[in-house]
Amino acid sequence: MRALTAAAIGLAAATALVLIVTAVGTPAGETSPEPLLTTVPGPKK
Template structure:
């Protein structure tokens, strides 16, 4: 039982950090491309 409590206490900061990073959504460093990497439309055939 003590091991479960210790594991839960150890995981709380990790879960809080993951939630913080997912809600803040920091912008990437450097220039970014306006074109998306993945598109639903493949475009014209070459």
């Protein structure tokens, strides 16, 4: 019974966290126009 109670409390906490993050929304700002480098750049030509 303790495990069931702990699982229910954990599920409720996770659900509350998701709802809070959803309510707050995304932060304001802009993304960089420069692409991210995913490889080591080679010699410049």
